[in-house]
Amino acid sequence: MIKPWEIFDSRIRSAMIAKRNLPFSKITNEKKTDLLNNLFQHETTNAARLIYIHIPFCNNVCPFCIYHKQKIGDKKIIAAYCSVVIKQIQALADTAWVNSAPFKAVYFGGGTPTSIPVEYLEAILNELKKSYRLTNDCEITVESTITDIKPAMVSRLKNAGVNRISLGVQSFNTAVRASLGRTATRQEISKTMAVIREEGISNICIDLMYNLKYQDFGIWQNDLSFLKTGPITGCSVYPLISASNRANPDKIEEKNAIETEYIYFIEADNCLVENSGWERFTSVQYGHREKGKAVYVTAQGQNADLLAFGSGAGGRIRNISYIQTGNIEEFNNNPGNFMSDSIMFLTIHDSFLKLRNIFGLSESLYLNKIDYNPIKKYFDDILFDLINKGLVVSNTDSFNLTQTGRFWAANISALFAEKIRDLIPQIADGNNA
Numbered sequence: 349m350i351k352p353w354e355i356f357d358s359r360i361r362s363a364m365i366a367k368r369n370l371p372f373s374k375i376t377n378e379k380k381t382d383l384l385n386n387l388f389q390h391e392t393t394n395a396a397r398l399i400y401i402h403i404p405f406c407n408n409v410c411p412f413c414i415y416h417k418q419k420i421g422d423k424k425i426i427a428a429y430c431s432v433v434i435k436q437i438q439a440l441a442d443t444a445w446v447n448s449a450p451f452k453a454v455y456f457g458g459g460t461p462t463s464i465p466v467e468y469l470e471a472i473l474n475e476l477k478k479s480y481r482l483t484n485d486c487e488i489t490v491e492s493t494i495t496d497i498k499p500a501m502v503s504r505l506k507n508a509g510v511n512r513i514s515l516g517v518q519s520f521n522t523a524v525r526a527s528l529g530r531t532a533t534r535q536e537i538s539k540t541m542a543v544i545r546e547e548g549i550s551n552i553c554i555d556l557m558y559n560l561k562y563q564d565f566g567i568w569q570n571d572l573s574f575l576k577t578g579p580i581t582g583c584s585v586y587p588l589i590s591a592s593n594r595a596n597p598d599k600i601e602e603k604n605a606i607e608t609e610y611i612y613f614i615e616a617d618n619c620l621v622e623n624s625g626w627e628r629f630t631s632v633q634y635g636h637r638e639k640g641k642a643v644y645v646t647a648q649g650q651n652a653d654l655l656a657f658g659s660g661a662g663g664r665i666r667n668i669s670y671i672q673t674g675n676i677e678e679f680n681n682n683p684g685n686f687m688s689d690s691i692m693f694l695t696i697h698d699s700f701l702k703l704r705n706i707f708g709l710s711e712s713l714y715l716n717k718i719d720y721n722p723i724k725k726y727f728d729d730i731l732f733d734l735i736n737k738g739l740v741v742s743n744t745d746s747f748n749l750t751q752t753g754r755f756w757a758a759n760i761s762a763l764f765a766e767k768i769r770d771l772i773p774q775i776a777d778g779n780n781a
């Protein structure tokens with residue numbers, strides 16, 4: 349019988365990589381005006397709306413990191429950057445689309461948002477609160493490192509409306525952390541959590557990673573146990589991404605085979621949901637069901653529209669996606685409107701709106717059978733195969749990923765993406781009855 353870690357030849361470790369096969373086409377500059385009018389001058393029917401702000405600066409650049417960022421430097425660059433982000437927010441503020449429904453989550457990611465002076469984060473948030481409708485219980489998350497956290501800064505973030513902090517911990521083990529270029533010890537991590545709590549932010553999510561140098565199974569179990577003893581309310585669990593996707597592949601060696609990854613993943617998946625009151629929100633995100641909500645992350649797997657501001661930030665509204673330039677200098681020269689050449693718009697056939705629900709299977713853990721019915725014939729073969737392999741189970745109203753299915757979630761996304769790529773021409777021809 350095939351072993352659960354041998355179901356696919358190799359493991360895709362990031363949803364971003366899995367989605368590369370989706371058949372988007374670029375929208376030409378000539379068509380941008382019509383597109384933007386079409387997109388923003390109409391009210392939305394999608395109540396799930398999110399905002400992402402990318403802050404691409406870090407005090408130190410970690411060797412394993414695949415995100416868009418640079419080491420913090422000239423203060424003028426940061427000031428110019430935040431000013432363009434605010435201009436972009438203002439540019440959409442009076443549109444019918446923005447005003448038609450409140451936003452339920454705002455996420456400051458990076459990079460490390462707390463590496464820049466806190467007044468910039470306050471200014472961006474104040475602009476959002478002034479010009480956009482946020483829900484009364486809007487989740488506002490700021491990512492940070494342990495060493496950036498200071499009481500005065502957390503207090504100011506809290507006063508500005510931040511109610512969730514996401515910390516890049518990776519491991520509680522001091523030696524493992526040191527191998528990642530992280531200097532804070534386990535004791536310092538505990539003190540940081542206490543500071544955040546004392547300043548009034550109680551939703552604290554951390555990232556943990558497996559497949560790390562110096563990390564053995566005992567250290568992993570110890571990390572998972574330690575997590576349960578502190579004030580942590582949520583946790584994302586990731587493997588180290590393979591060398592070919594890292595900016596600096598020589599610094600960290602990938603040592604574990606897929607079998608070992610599987611064992612680490614299963615240990616975390618079992619351990620985290622055994623934590624009192626915790627549940628699984630997505631295939632990588634866990635948290636306390638009341639105190640550790642992760643609205644931004646969960647809604648992304650459920651077809652939410654996403655407005656994204658900042659260099660390298662990617663947004664999505666209906667069947668339109670856009671990506672902003674990763675070049676910070678170019679971004680800073682952007683006059684702040686969405687007509688700028690530094691923003692690329694992409695589109696996919698309308699039918700993808702239906703297909704996106706299926707694609708969400710791997711992130712949101714389930715596929716609603718009602719959404720699936722109109723396009724059932726195209727995907728039955730994939731689902732049949734996934735069920736046969738023990739990756740998906742068929743329940744009354746939905747298909748759900750099994751535990752092994754969650755381990756292979758990004759591979760399953762990639763299967764759907766490839767199928768969608770092959771199907772779009774047929775669907776575009778009107779053959780989707």
Ligand code: SF4
Binds near residue numbers: 415458
């Ligand atoms: S892991 Fe976090 S702190 Fe390190 S370089 Fe990446 S974004 Fe910056």
